[in-house]
Amino acid sequence: MLVSDGIDKLDGVFHYNQHDYFYYISVSGYSLTRQYMMNHGNIVSQFTAWATQQQQSVNAGKPYLLGEMAAVGPQGLAEITDVFGCALWALDFFMYTASINVTRVLMHMTDIGNQSAWQPITVGDIAPWVRPAYYGHIVTSTLIGKNNDTTIAEIDIRNQELQDYAGLASAYVVYRGNQIYAAVVINFKEFNQTMTESSSTYLNFTLNVPPAYGGSNLTVLKLSAPGADSFKGVTWASLNFQTDDGLPAAASTNDTTFVSVSEAGQLSVLVRDTQAAVIIFDSSSPVILQPQSSQPATAGSGTNSTSSTAGSTTSSLTAESSSSSSGSANSTSGDPKSSATAGGRYGPGAIFSVTFVCIVGMAIFVTV
Secondary structure: OOOOOOHHHOOOOOOEEEEOOOEEOOOOOOOOOHHHHOOHHHHHHHHHHHHHHHHHHHHHOOOEEEEEEOOEEOOOOOOOOOOOHHHHHHHHHHHHHHHOOOOEEEEOOOOOOOOOOEEOOOEOOEOOEEOOOHHHHHHHHHHHOOOOOEEEEEOOOOOOOOHHHOOOEEEEEEEEOOEEEEEEEEEOOOOOOOOOOOHHHEEEEEEEOOHHHOOOEEEEEEEEOOOOOOOOOOEEOOEEOOOOOOOOEEOOOOOOEEEEOOOOOEEEEEEEOOEEEEEEOOOOOOOOOOOOOOOOOOOOOOOOOOOOOOOOOEOOOOEEOOOOOOEEEEEEOOOOOOOOOOOOOOOOOOEEEEEEOOOOOOEEEEEO
């Protein structure tokens, strides 16, 4: 009735609002594993139920919100939402929702909830700490920046012949204004702390970019941890946010690398299983990583470049983005009542804004 009678187009309707969780205990009807959560195909399929509503919101000219969201409801799940695998889920979830014109995501967080990005109080014998999932928020914040001119679109690689990596890789391009700012590539295949790295535990992402970038030397920032099952040891851009006060400090290891773009506009980046990489194209736009002291990501308050391939099977299909929707998108890392403009502050409670339109000019091949 709201749609058929055009009521949703009236000024009295402010937005479409849907509550959703990736998984809900005692409701979803199956047992959740880390690898099931760490699967781009499963993140995509979650939104098929809301595709009609989302398009209705576009037709009505109204924002589409996820008013309550988390990886696992109601309060998270041990060794699922409190480990590094959930950081990759969060990053991919925020990127994908922005690309399909979900204009705001409000994450459900409580002081004792295992699904929260940080724990502000002592719970049992567990002191306040920053959970790995927070890194998904901070990477998203870094990519969006502070000018609210950011554009995000998926480069769909799901139709490539990824063999046992099917559903376990995703890629996005991020614009600021009319310039490519970054590319994001995620390898979801589960790699745990007890496993040994080898050539078979890496995925090679080959990016074809506009020839204007030929000869450039680009920075590659990594979102890493010892494994998908890691509680600690998480780093982003060689920074550690799991400090006593939640403020970033230099990590014990530096995995930031550089990659050269060929004159034809091609570059390759190896990404370990259970890792994400962000390739920065616009060095004139600084990567803002230091939160303002007025709003730290506090855990104590209340409230090498390489061109070698990994494996020997090369996919033969090129995937280019074809998103054509536009709008503004916000993703929150805390209480929606505590908000800030994008880039104004990157601590708990900040609302990050992004706009997105049609993206062309980049393709990705994946080698397994």
